[in-house]
Amino acid sequence: xxxxxxxxxxHYFGGLRAVHNYELDIKPGQVWGLIGPNGAGxxxxxxxxxxxxxxxxGKIILAGSELNGRSPHEIASMGIGRTFQNxxxxxxxxxxxxxxMARYSKLSYGLxxxxxxxxxxxxxxxxxxxxxYQLLSIMGVDQFVDQIVLNLPYGAQRRVEMARALAMxxxxxxxxxxxxxxxxxxxxxxxxxxxxxxxxxxLAIFLIExxxxxxxxxxxxxxxxxxxxxxxxxxxxxxxxxxKVIDAYLGKETVE
Amino acid sequence: xEASSEKLSxxxxxSKISIxxxxxxxPLLGWLLGALIAVALEHFVGTPFARALGLPKALSxxxxxxxLKKPFLIPSAVAYVLLIYILPIGIVxxxxxxxxxxxxxxxxxxxxxxxxxxxxxxxxxxxxWWSDMSLYRNDVxxxxxxxxxxxxxxxxxxxxxxxxxxSHPGFLALGAYSASVFTVLLFVDDRIFGLAWLPKxxxxxxxxxxxxxxxxxxxxxxxxxxxPSFRTRGDYLAIIxxxxxxxxxxxxxxxxxxxxxxxxxxxxxxxxxxxxxxCAVLAVWIINNFVRSTFGKAxxxxxxxxxxxxxxxxxxxxxxxxxxxxxxxxxxxxGGLYAHVVRYVNPGDxxxxxxxxxxxxxxxxxxxxxxxxxxxxxGISLLGEALRPLALYKWVIIPLLLILVMIYRPTGLIAFxxxxxxxxxxxxxxxx
Numbered sequence: 001x002x003x004x005x006x007x008x009x010x011h012y013f014g015g016l017r018a019v020h021n022y023e024l025d026i027k028p029g030q031v032w033g034l035i036g037p038n039g040a041g042x043x044x045x046x047x048x049x050x051x052x053x054x055x056x057x058g059k060i061i062l063a064g065s066e067l068n069g070r071s072p073h074e075i076a077s078m079g080i081g082r083t084f085q086n087x088x089x090x091x092x093x094x095x096x097x098x099x100x101m102a103r104y105s106k107l108s109y110g111l112x113x114x115x116x117x118x119x120x121x122x123x124x125x126x127x128x129x130x131x132x133y134q135l136l137s138i139m140g141v142d143q144f145v146d147q148i149v150l151n152l153p154y155g156a157q158r159r160v161e162m163a164r165a166l167a168m169x170x171x172x173x174x175x176x177x178x179x180x181x182x183x184x185x186x187x188x189x190x191x192x193x194x195x196x197x198x199x200x201x202x203l204a205i206f207l208i209e210x211x212x213x214x215x216x217x218x219x220x221x222x223x224x225x226x227x228x229x230x231x232x233x234x235x236x237x238x239x240x241x242x243x244k245v246i247d248a249y250l251g252k253e254t255v256e
Numbered sequence: 257x258e259a260s261s262e263k264l265s266x267x268x269x270x271s272k273i274s275i276x277x278x279x280x281x282x283p284l285l286g287w288l289l290g291a292l293i294a295v296a297l298e299h300f301v302g303t304p305f306a307r308a309l310g311l312p313k314a315l316s317x318x319x320x321x322x323x324l325k326k327p328f329l330i331p332s333a334v335a336y337v338l339l340i341y342i343l344p345i346g347i348v349x350x351x352x353x354x355x356x357x358x359x360x361x362x363x364x365x366x367x368x369x370x371x372x373x374x375x376x377x378x379x380x381x382x383x384x385w386w387s388d389m390s391l392y393r394n395d396v397x398x399x400x401x402x403x404x405x406x407x408x409x410x411x412x413x414x415x416x417x418x419x420x421x422x423s424h425p426g427f428l429a430l431g432a433y434s435a436s437v438f439t440v441l442l443f444v445d446d447r448i449f450g451l452a453w454l455p456k457x458x459x460x461x462x463x464x465x466x467x468x469x470x471x472x473x474x475x476x477x478x479x480x481x482x483x484p485s486f487r488t489r490g491d492y493l494a495i496i497x498x499x500x501x502x503x504x505x506x507x508x509x510x511x512x513x514x515x516x517x518x519x520x521x522x523x524x525x526x527x528x529x530x531x532x533x534x535c536a537v538l539a540v541w542i543i544n545n546f547v548r549s550t551f552g553k554a555x556x557x558x559x560x561x562x563x564x565x566x567x568x569x570x571x572x573x574x575x576x577x578x579x580x581x582x583x584x585x586x587x588x589x590x591g592g593l594y595a596h597v598v599r600y601v602n603p604g605d606x607x608x609x610x611x612x613x614x615x616x617x618x619x620x621x622x623x624x625x626x627x628x629x630x631x632x633x634x635g636i637s638l639l640g641e642a643l644r645p646l647a648l649y650k651w652v653i654i655p656l657l658l659i660l661v662m663i664y665r666p667t668g669l670i671a672f673x674x675x676x677x678x679x680x681x682x683x684x685x686x687x688x
Contacts, residue, residue: 050567071573072566088564090557092624092672100550101557105569107550111578114549115542121549128550168569 001064003028003204004049004172009058011048011228018044019228022058026172031198031205033219035212035239037248041228042208043085046174050082051075063171077105081170083161085177085208089149095160096145099132100125102167128167135163138200139193155186162193166201173197175207179214187214194218216240224248282349283684285363286356288378290345295385298340302389309336316392320642357683364682371681380533387529396641398529398597401536402590403633407617408543408626409586414615415623415671416547417579418559419489423481423497424587424614426504427474429606431588432595433514435470436523439463439596446522448515456524463526467535467592474588475581477504482580486573489562501611508603519602520595527596535593539586544626544675546582555579556624613640616658622668626675632668 006024010017018041026032034042047053049060051072060067067075076082081102090098106128113121136142139159144152149160158178165173178194179187191214198205209215215222216236224232224245232242239245302314309332315322318341319333363371387397406428413421441449443459454462481497488496509517546552554575557565566572595601613636621632636654643650661669 052563052566072563073569073571076567077569082567084564084567088561088567090560090564092560093553093556097553097556101553101565101570102568104550104554104571109549111546111551114546114551117545117549125550164568 001028002026003030003063004206005061006049007059007061009045009048009055009060011044011053011055011057017228019048019055022228022230024223026204026206028171029198029202029204030221031219032207033215033222034206034208034225035210035215035222036225040225042225043176044228045225046082046176046208049075050080050174073105076168076170079169079171080174081165081168081172082174083158083165083176083178085180087157087161089157089161091148091150093149094146095136095141095149095152096129096132098149098160098164099135099167100128102164103128103131105168132163132167135166136160138196139163155182155189158182158186158190159193162197166197170203172204172206175205175209177208177210179209179211187211191218212240278350281357281684282353283356283360284375284681285360285378286349286352287345288375288382289352289356290348291382292378292385293348294341294344295382297344299385299389302340305340306336311336314389316390317396317638317642321645324643324645353684360681360683368678368681372677375681376537380530383533384529394529395597396638398527398532398593400634400637401532402594402597403614403617403637404536404630405539405586405590405593406614407621407629407633408539409583409590410614410618411621411623411625411629412543412547412555412579412583412586414618415625415628416552416555416559417576418556418623419485419576419579420491420494421481421497421580421583422494422611422615423478423500423584425606425608425610426501427477427584427587428591428594428610429504429508429601429603430474430477430584431467431470431591432601432606433470433508433520433591434473434588435466435592436520436595436601437514438466438469439524439526440520440522443524444522448513448520459524460526463531463596467589470592471585471588474591475585478580478584479577482577485576485580501606501608505603505606508606515602517603519600519604521600523596523599523601525596525599527593532593532597535589539589540626540630540675543582543586544677547626548674551575551578616654619668620658620661622665622671622673625668625671625673627673628668628670631670635669 002025004024004026006022009019009022011019022045034045036042044053048055049067051067051070051074054069062078062080065078067078090101093101107124109118109121109124112118133142133145136145139162141152141156141159141163144156144160149157152160162178175194179190182190194205194207195218197203207215207218219236222234222236222239223230224239224242226248231244231248232239234242298314306312306314311322311329311332315333315336319337322333323330360371363374383397387394406424410421410424413419439459439462440446442453442462443456445451481493481500484496485493508514514520547555554565554570557568557570558572558575562572565575617632617636618629619632620636621630622628639654639657640650643653646653665671
């Protein structure tokens with residue numbers, strides 16, 4: 001059974017066709033990669049699946065239930081966790097608050113509990129705090145718990161964002177360029193973290209990446225997107241040797 | 257010469273350090289005890305002492321009024337404040353510090369509620385005794401407590417959720433009028449509503465219901481701003497909320513049933529100091545509970561990045577709706593209290609001037625902070641009273657002060673600070 005299935009998804013921005021007949025079929029526990037030149041529509045596909053945009057055509061199905069027409073927070077609580085290309089963190093909130101916030105849909109004490117501080121609230125808040133501490137220590141950023149997130153070094157911010165996405169207990173994790181702007185050392189660490197997350201939590205992962213090294217090492221299957229259309233799909237080896245992919249990335253060599 | 261100035265700066269530095277250690281060693285309980293003794297002192301010997309110093313009567317507001325009115329009395333006023341307030345508070349706080357630290361520690365062995373009630377009881381005793389000296393002080397204290405409620409409720413929307421909402425006078429008006437209509441209709445013989453329906457004696461029991469009705473009407477009114485906030489934010493929402501304020505004002509002006517522009521009077525005098533104090537404490541407690549829960553922190557997440565909040569399962573629509581309706585509810589309750597303190601409301605009370613006043617309190621005190629709201633509300637309302645003799649110049653000095661605060665602390669005096677009751681009441685560590 002597939003975990004995330006997309007059938008002939010097409011999306012228009014006004015008259016511009018951003019995504020055309022996009023298909024995807026991720027099984028539980030798989031790691032997929034999405035590559036393509038700038039402006040190919042990779043992030044648009046993420047935004048379509050997570051409900052930020054509604055696709056013009058096509059069906060998106062997560063673990064048997066349809067995602068079309070649902071709002072982003074519903075889709076998120078159904079099991080899609082994500083990180084963002086430019087790290088959307090909350091500038092005035094601490095690291096701990098970030099991770100606890102992602103437990104929002106798991107809390108059941110409601111507004112009454114929030115207003116009057118019922119015992120149930122204390123219990124649930126304590127549980128989510130413990131969970132947050134666990135995730136932060138897995139990510140190796142537990143020494144920063146009470147700091148404002150913007151004061152952290154760049155690599156640590158990326159990890160906090162990852163911990164936050166994991167706190168919502170997703171079925172599949174979307175990573176939008178997780179290694180953007182990292183130096184080689186941080187890159188290696190990030191790859192290790194992604195691999196650990198995949199192994200320890202048994203998560204399916206779908207990632208957008210520019211660096212071939214990362215995609216080739218981590219992913220089982222890779223799609224190449226150019227102008228909103230998938231021009232190639234396959235294992236890392238197949239993609240590496242596909243002439244269309246080489247064209248799209250390196251340009252066609254004209255011999256005179 | 258140089259040596260002496262160095263010595264002087266040394267002395268000031270030393271005194272600064274000793275004041276800081278002194279302040280940091282006294283628990284809240286000690287300060288409250290000091291204040292209680294000071295107001296007791298004033299209560300018993302204030303008037304004769306003031307006469308002896310050449311003042312006409314005990315100072316009504318820490319000497320600010322008399323200094324501005326009759327500058328030649330400045331030395332006596334300063335002496336009065338020093339001897340009645342500052343010295344007793346300082347001496348009692350200092351000398352009782354170690355006992356009070358032990359006591360505060362003992363109190364925490366019981367459930368925290370017990371300690372909180374003792375602190376609140378002491379605080380109320382201080383406020384009560386202080387305001388017992390004159391009706392003027394009583395009014396100042398009640399307005400100040402209402403201002404705390406209004407500022408807190410506006411801080412939910414403008415500070416915690418970061419939307420610049422200008423609709424608060426509208427919410428106040430809705431609360432004030434609904435609560436007034438309820439009490440006047442049911443319990444007062446009035447020229448607009450006719451005879452009372454119920455005996456006035458049981459009225460005070462219904463006063464909480466009147467306040468809650470005021471709050472609920474304001475909360476329903478808040479939907480008019482909350483629903484547009486799903487799709488707009490920033491300047492555009494500010495304009496919508498401003499429009500809401502004017503709509504409410506002109507609606508009431510044209511509603512002859514509640515007196516139109518002449519206003520509505522003869523509210524019963526049920527908003528006494530203990531009632532207002534209890535409402536303010538309740539507001540602080542519930543609002544502080546809310547903003548420290550994950551549901552309350554969701555307001556911050558929506559403010560700092562709505563898209564990320566949505567992607568992290570936060571229901572942003574519900575969050576915005578909660579913020580607006582919850583803020584408006586407390587504004588409505590505060591409005592109901594205000595109407596019963598002044599015992600007369602007219603639409604002119606809830607115009608752009610009121611808006612400027614509450615916005616000043618929020619931004620002066622500090623965004624996203626319960627401490628800030630309390631400091632801002634007390635500071636601006638005390639300042640407003642203290643500078644009253646300056647008449648028009650008051651409105652030059654207060655805005656200037658606000659500009660200075662904005663330059664040196666752009667988010668307000670005490671912004672982004674959690675109000676942790678436990679930290680506040682626990683004994684202070686004494687450094688060896």
